[in-house]
Amino acid sequence: MNRIFLVFFVFMLLLSLGEFILKRKGMDGRQQRVIFIFYTLTIICLIALQFQYYQILPTSNIMNIFSPHVKRWVDQFV
Amino acid sequence: MIHKQVVNHRQIAWLVGSVLMTGMMISFLRSVVQVARMDAWFSQIIPIIYALFIAYVLSKLVEAYPGKNIFEILFIIGGKWIGGAVNLLILFYIWIILAIDIKGAADFLHISLLPNTPLEVVLLVFVLLMMYYGKTSLEVAARVNEFYFPLYFIMCISLYFLLMNEYNIERLEPILTSRLDRIVVSNFLPVGVYGDIFLIGAFLHAIVEPRLFYAAMKHGVIIVGFGTTIILVVLLGVMGYIIAGRLNFPIYILVQQIHITDFLDRVEMILFSIWFPAFTIKVIVAYLAFLVGVGSFGGQRHYNTLNAPCGWFIVVSSIFAFPNIAHIDQFISYSLPMIVLGFQLPLALFLLVHVSRKNKGREQSLIPEGTKLYRFYRSMVWTTTVCLSGCVIVILIGDFFKDKSALSGGATAVAYITLLLIALLTSYGEMQALNHGKQKLGRAKQAGSFRQ
Numbered sequence: 001m002n003r004i005f006l007v008f009f010v011f012m013l014l015l016s017l018g019e020f021i022l023k024r025k026g027m028d029g030r031q032q033r034v035i036f037i038f039y040t041l042t043i044i045c046l047i048a049l050q051f052q053y054y055q056i057l058p059t060s061n062i063m064n065i066f067s068p069h070v071k072r073w074v075d076q077f078v
Numbered sequence: 079m080i081h082k083q084v085v086n087h088r089q090i091a092w093l094v095g096s097v098l099m100t101g102m103m104i105s106f107l108r109s110v111v112q113v114a115r116m117d118a119w120f121s122q123i124i125p126i127i128y129a130l131f132i133a134y135v136l137s138k139l140v141e142a143y144p145g146k147n148i149f150e151i152l153f154i155i156g157g158k159w160i161g162g163a164v165n166l167l168i169l170f171y172i173w174i175i176l177a178i179d180i181k182g183a184a185d186f187l188h189i190s191l192l193p194n195t196p197l198e199v200v201l202l203v204f205v206l207l208m209m210y211y212g213k214t215s216l217e218v219a220a221r222v223n224e225f226y227f228p229l230y231f232i233m234c235i236s237l238y239f240l241l242m243n244e245y246n247i248e249r250l251e252p253i254l255t256s257r258l259d260r261i262v263v264s265n266f267l268p269v270g271v272y273g274d275i276f277l278i279g280a281f282l283h284a285i286v287e288p289r290l291f292y293a294a295m296k297h298g299v300i301i302v303g304f305g306t307t308i309i310l311v312v313l314l315g316v317m318g319y320i321i322a323g324r325l326n327f328p329i330y331i332l333v334q335q336i337h338i339t340d341f342l343d344r345v346e347m348i349l350f351s352i353w354f355p356a357f358t359i360k361v362i363v364a365y366l367a368f369l370v371g372v373g374s375f376g377g378q379r380h381y382n383t384l385n386a387p388c389g390w391f392i393v394v395s396s397i398f399a400f401p402n403i404a405h406i407d408q409f410i411s412y413s414l415p416m417i418v419l420g421f422q423l424p425l426a427l428f429l430l431v432h433v434s435r436k437n438k439g440r441e442q443s444l445i446p447e448g449t450k451l452y453r454f455y456r457s458m459v460w461t462t463t464v465c466l467s468g469c470v471i472v473i474l475i476g477d478f479f480k481d482k483s484a485l486s487g488g489a490t491a492v493a494y495i496t497l498l499l500i501a502l503l504t505s506y507g508e509m510q511a512l513n514h515g516k517q518k519l520g521r522a523k524q525a526g527s528f529r530q
Contacts (some may be wrong), residue, residue: 001397002196009202009393016386023383031376031383038372038387045394063174063399063409070412078113078260 001049013042081272087294087513088218091378092227093363094275094298099305100230100357101175102410103329104182107310107496112323114264116249117256118496119310123469124265125272126303128423130296130466132275135426137292140285142433148279149374155432162375167421168276169371169409174417175274176368177396179361180204180405182393184396185403190330191350200211200392204361211362212369213382216281219366223359230356233349234305237312240345243305247523249318250311253487254473254480261473268306270414273422274360275299280367289444290512296462297505304502307495365392445515455511458504465501469494 017039024032085093091187111118136148143151148168149481153161192200211219238245254261278295285291313332322328333346365388369381372388400406445452476490 002198005196005198007200007376009198013390016390020387025476027383028377034372034376035387036383038384038391042387042391045391045398049394049398051246053322061405064413066416067408067412070416071408074113074412078257078263 009046013039013046085217085220087290087509088286089224090278090291090294091298091301091509092223093220093359094133094278094295095231095301095305096223096227096356097274097277097360097363098272098299098302099234099362100353101103101179101182101274102268102306103309103353103357104186104327106268106271106407106410107306108323108325108328108407110264110267110310111314111319111328113267114260115256115319115323116251116314117254117261118264119250119307119314119318120254120261120473121264121310122303122307123466123473123530124262125268126299126466127470128269129272129275129299132273132422132426133278133292133295133299135430136275136279136282136295137288138433138437139279139429140233140282140288140291143282144438147283147370147374149371150283151429153374155429158421164425165371165374168180168279168425169368171417171421172277172280172364172368172371173392173395174399174414175277176361176364176392177399178410178414179357179364180208180392181396181400182403182406183357183361183407186327186330189403190327192246198397201397204358205389205393207358208361208365208392210383212389216284216363219359219362221399222355222529226352226355226359229352231301232295233352234309237336239307239334240338241312241316241332243337244335245312245315247315249315250491252480252484253491254476255487258474259476263478266415266419267411268415270416270418272299272302272409273414273418274364276422276426277364277367278402280370287444287512287516290509290516293505293509294510297502297509300462300466300498300502300505304498307498311495326407329460344458368392444512445518451511451515451518455508455515458508458511462501462508465497465504468497469501472497 020035020039024051027035089110107118110121114121139146139148139151143154146154149165152164152168155161156164180201184204187200188195188197275295309329309332313328316332316335317325317328325331330346330350333349336345336349366381368390369384372384373381374386400409443509445455472490472493476486476494479486
């Protein structure tokens with residue numbers, strides 16, 4: 001992952017997170033939980049991305065689990 | 079967003095056109111060509127019918143639950159837990175559309191135009207643009223789209239004339255040589271992309287006239303079907319199915335083939351500058367739908383506070399989910415149609431059964447029966463239906479006669495394109511008739527079809 005992007009992105013993420021922490025008291029409880037979940041997911045994805053190409057977390061095919069099966073089925077069908 | 083918005087029927091039609099048409103231009107058409115070869119341009123008719131079905135279900139939902147969007151409707155029908163679970167699946171589906179589009183566009187820009195700029199930076203800039211629009215509403219996107227989508231559609235049609243010197247009809251011949259099952263399978267692959275029409279469900283709370291809304295979406299869908307068919311005809315006529323089936327970005331390479339004169343070089347840059355804003359509008363609509371969905375879990379329609387966390391999440395999750403363009407291509411071609419047919423279709427059928435009980439005896443007419451306008455409207459509706467059914471029948475007849483007569487393929491092609499063109503014109507007539515009916519009923523002073 002590009003380091004300039006990483007520094008810039010982490011900086012903006014922290015800024016946005018800080019703003020949320022400061023403003024959260026004026027927010028509805030449900031909305032706070034939703035925002036908190038999104039920040040958590042972002043941080044998890046960001047950490048997982050650092051290991052994506054080292055095969056420690058082999059996630060590159062996570063969305064394409066079914067694609068080869070469907071492709072094989074299509075190839076057989078036609 | 080609480081403030082009132084004005085989005086008229088024409089803007090809805092063009093938004094639907096933009097949502098469905100621009101995304102598939104990156105790399106999707108390759109897999110359709112791989113399956114149906116030189117007959118790939120017959121691949122749009124079942125997706126059109128599918129998208130019309132989804133549009134019909136959405137319009138029925140508006141009739142049954144005025145002022146509610148699809149997320150709120152599902153909370154009402156399924157309750158907190160079941161409705162919440164289904165809404166989570168819809169959010170996941172919208173996230174998939176967003177991730178595919180953002181990562182696909184970033185990959186495309188990085189590979190073809192900006193090879194020295196890091197991919198992540200291209201993606202981040204794109205998401206920042208999306209977040210800027212996320213502070214606004216659908217109205218802004220609709221107005222920007224009103225400027226770019228017509229240009230984009232004209233550009234797509236004009237490709238036929240710009241590439242006339244490269245075009246060879248023999249590359250399409252013999253027409254209908256592919257077996258019927260290949261054509262049928264090639265018709266199922268674009269269903270995944272046409273399923274994006276479901277995004278409009280997130281804005282149902284802002285719709286006033288369900289019948290006009292359906293007519294506008296119908297016109298938008300047929301614009302997409304016709305435009306994509308023309309692009310496929312040009313793509314196959316210029317490159318042939320062997321080359322078109324092997325390129326990562328077939329449409330980009332296609333527009334690079336424009337050589338009108340010696341002094342007019344790189345016309346693709348001009349065409350690209352029209353495609354990109356139209357495509358951005360599609361992503362913005364998907365992003366706004368995502369924010370509305372997330373907002374429904376937060377218990378309110380104000381989604382400004384969710385803009386930043388959702389934007390940052392989409393940046394990293396799209397890189398995480400689709401590492402390269404091959405993954406995206408594979409996913410759009412094979413997994414997305416399965417997701418749409420396995421999740422969206424059953425959900426739409428369930429909603430249709432539910433609302434048909436609720437709407438029983440509730441008839442809404444924008445045009446008084448027996449008037450000249452009503453007769454015109456009915457004739458437009460019937461002609462569109464007959465033309466779309468005719469497209470399917472023409473393919474079946476052409477397939478039956480392909481071994482018996484050399485002329486049958488050509489006749490099928492001419493009849494198919496003509497029927498599609500008539501359907502495009504009559505769907506426009508239907509939409510305009512309903513709009514005139516609405517104005518005659520004195521509803522013109524209301525906010526447009528959408529208010530939010």
